[in-house]
Amino acid sequence: MSEPSGMLRIDRTSHADQVVLIMHGELASDTLPTAQDEVTAAEADAPPVLVLDLAPLDYVDSSGVRLVLLAQHVAEEAGRRLAVRLGRGHTRRVFDMLGLTSRLEVLDRDDAS
Amino acid sequence: MTAEADELLDVVAGSPPTPRGDEGGARTRTAGFQQLTEQLSRALTPADIGRLTATTAAALIGADACAAFGRREGADVLDVLHSHGWPGDAHTRFSEVPLHAGRPMSDAVLTRAPVWLEDAEQWRTRYPEMAPIGVSEGHQASAVLPLQVEDRDLGAVVFSFYRPRVFDGAEREFLVAVAALCSQALDRARLYAAERDARAAAERERDRMAFLARASRLMEAPLSVEERLRQLADLAVNGIADWSAVHLVRGSRVERVTVAHLDPAKIAFVEELERRYPPDPDAATGAIEVTRTGVPVVMPDVPDELLVASAVDAVHLELIRAIGMRSAIVVPLLVRGRSLGALTLVHAESGGRFEEEDLTFVGQLAATAALALDNAALYEQQRLVAQTLQTALLPTELPEVPGVACAGRYRPPSPDLTEVYVGGDLYDVHEDEDRHRWALTVADVCGKGPQAAAMTALIRHTVHAEVRHGLAPAEVLRRVNATVLRHHGGARARFATMAHAVMTVDPAGATVTLVNGGHPAPLVLRGDRAEWVELPGTLVGVYPDLALTEIEVRLGPGDLLLLYTDGVTEARGPDGWFGPERLAALLSSLAGASADVVADGVMDAVSEFQGGRFRDDVALLAVRADP
Incomplete structure (x- = not known):
């Protein structure tokens, strides 16, 4: 788990074939460095699947979206997978608006809750 | 009264009959000594102590003339503190006496022992070179005593008499006691003066640091370059100088961007003066020259010849003189080795003086201004880029x-x-x-x-x-x-x-x-x-x-x-x-x-x-x- 930076907390869990980073709070330009560090560290472990769980986030802005797009790019280049959880709230609306939901592997795409 | 003075008083009181040989004389001396002690204890400056030595102490001793000299630490010259009773122009001729072994006062100082000359004959025998002076105007005997406390040489005192005088043991003790009393007072006054100077210096330093801090804050204020420099100039005329001005390089010219004085009428006067007599942009003096060369100039005294040289005609000269510049300091505004302008500070009616040592402080002030100037230049540049881009956007x-x-x-x-x-x-x-x-x-x-x-x-x-x-x-x-x-x-x-x-x-x-x-x-x-x-x-x-x-x-x-x-x-x-x-x-x-x-x-x-x-x-x- 990372130290809370600003309004962002990140919990990390590792399974056999995947690393999950669960983000709480706000993912925006002021909290981006912390998130970037965690993602970079997770990428260094080269898990077959890296999951960014953004569902618990209260807020995400374009810098958070950029983080996801960059992680997707890194995974594609390395022949690995990047997946996200977006929940049904603000985060989902942001990714929907940007036309990204269909471009990402969204694990909770069809979840009712 | 100090312990030393008490001891000295014992010497005086216990001294055998004076040359006048009566009990009353001893009592008079004791009373006089006490009075001198009191007066000296109230005197604050070396000049006051010199005056008391040359008058009250001389009268107590019965000397016909006296001169007290001080010696600045390590100096090889004695400066007269006060002289009294000498005829003619002696006091001006001996206002400054170089130390020179083989002359009575120098010997007293250098050997740290009194020189006793009881009559004209002893003068001529021991100091043939100086005798014509020592015994001029009918003087016969002289007692020359060093003024010293512990290992500190503070000066010397000369008591002179119209009659030959026998300086016997008791008399010598008495004179040495009087000189010791004066020495102590002088030592104390010097310490006091040194302490006062140190305190004044510390206060000035503190004021200047506070001033620099204010100048720094000013330079960080969200103001245009010119406004900052104008406020800096205004700040400088509150306690640092009577006048201040800032010049900046503008293209190929050096232009004055601001001039400050507490009295707006005086600023108006200078502005009118410059309208009637525009400054020569190629002038080899003042702010323009300092901006060009990047070398600061300190003028403890602004010589009238300089005003005459820079005046275009008689009316101009009269007007320049009317400003009343007495002392000036001009420092360049240097940014990364380039001179962007100059800061000028002038003392006029306050009578203040700028000295070489003020360069450090004024230099710091100029450095603060120059840094802000640099920042401001970057800000201007950034603003221009932003505006250009925004226009494109x-x-x-x-x-x-x-x-x-x-x-x-x-x-x-x-x-x-x-x-x-x-x-x-x-x-x-x-x-x-x-x-x-x-x-x-x-x-x-x-x-x-x-x-x-x-x-x-x-x-x-x-x-x-x-x-x-x-x-x-x-x-x-x-x-x-x-x-x-x-x-x-x-x-x-x-x-x-x-x-x-x-x-x-x-x-x-x-x-x-x-x-x-x-x-x-x-x-x-x-x-x-x-x-x-x-x-x-x-x-x-x-x-x-x-x-x-x-x-x-x-x-x-x-x-x-x-x-x-x-x-x-x-x-x-x-x-x-x-x-x-x-x-x-x-x-x-x-x-x-x-x-x-x-x-x-x-x-x-x-x-x-x-x-x-x-x-x-x-x-x-x-x-x-x-x-």
Whole structure:
């Protein structure tokens, strides 16, 4: 788990074939460095699947979206997978608006809750 | 009375009968000694002590003349503190006496022992060279005593007598006691003076540090360069100098940007003077020369010859003299080895003096100003770049569209940054002249700063070019996407969202074909009903293929289309997010208003919602078919 930076907390869990980073709070330009560090560290472990769980986030802005797009790019280049959880709230609306939901592997795409 | 004085008093009281040989004489001496002690204890300065020594002490001893000399620490010259009873011009001739072994006073100082000369014969025998002076005007005997305390040589005192005088043991003791008393007083006065000087120096240093701190704060204030320098000059005439001026290099010339004095009438006088006699830009003196050479100048005294030399004619000279410059210091404003100007400080009516040692302080002050100047130059540069870029990003004025009113607005995150901020938001209206159509665009580039601005400019110009080719909105976005990918590569460092439309105007309103590349949903206001134009689409600059849908929106008379960046809906205030619902409600409340009123109304509401502090930049474009 990372130290809370600003309004962002990140919990990390590792399974056999995947690393999950669960983000709480706000993912925006002021909290981006912390998130970037965690993602970079997770990428260094080269898990077959890296999951960014953004569902618990209260807020995400374009810098958070950029983080996801960059992680997707890194995974594609390395022949690995990047997946996200977006929940049904603000985060989902942001990714929907940007036309990204269909471009990402969204694990909770069809979840009712 | 001090312990030393008590001891000395014992010597005096216990001394055998004086040359006058009576008990009364001893009592008189004791009383006189006490009186001298008291007077000396009240004297503060070496000059006062010299005066008491040469008058009261001399009278007590019965000397006919006396001169007390002081010696500055380590100096090989004795300076007269006070002399009394000498005829003619002796006191001026001996105001300064170099130490010179083989002369009575020098011997007393250098050997740290009194020199006793009881009559003219002893003078001539022991100091043949000095005798003509020592015994001039009828003087016969002299007692020359060093003034010393512990190992400190403080000076010497000469008591002189018209009659030969036998300095026996008791008499010598008495004179040595008087000299010791004077020495102690002198030592104390010197310590006092040294302490006072040190305190004054410390206070001046403290004042100067405080002054420098104020100057530094001033240089950080959000003011223009000239205003800062003017306030610095104003600050300097509050305690540092009577006059101050700042000169700056302007192109090939050195110009005075400010002059300060506490009395506005005096400033007016100087300004009038310079109007009548414009300063010579090639002058080899003063601020212009210091700016050129980068070498400071200190003038403890401003010589009148300098004024004469710089005067054009007699009237000019008279006017310059009237300023009353007494002392001046001029230091260059150096930035990274380059001289950008000069700071001039002048003492006039206050009678203050600038010395070489003031260079450190004034140099620090100039360095503070120069640094601010450098920062300000960078700020100016940044402002210029920002303005240039912003001009490239936003239309200075939207084109007139017959039958439709357009209103665009842009706000950077902080009003302080209006001049230097380069945002990533844009709005624009382009005309496709060949097809009598109009293109509407609002875009938001992720990130801020010059790189975001460069991408914003790229988008704006690509849109402009593609619209002229008559492309449909979705195709315009695809061209923009391809161009951005080509320029920024596949690293996904930057992306943008865009709402883009093509509009044709007819007598009954306008038809708008909209496409949305990941942008917040546009709103249409019909009467007091706000409708969302839900339109999916992919953001620009990340994926080579875009999923886009075109949609046609009809604007009847008075209907309004609002395109905006997410700085509106994601504005955050004490009440949470501004959000789409609040925007829709606001728009409904603006039913019937002009495009300008709606644009201002939205911007004002977003500003107010955030307490005037914009978290993100905001761009919006309102287009309304004429009612």
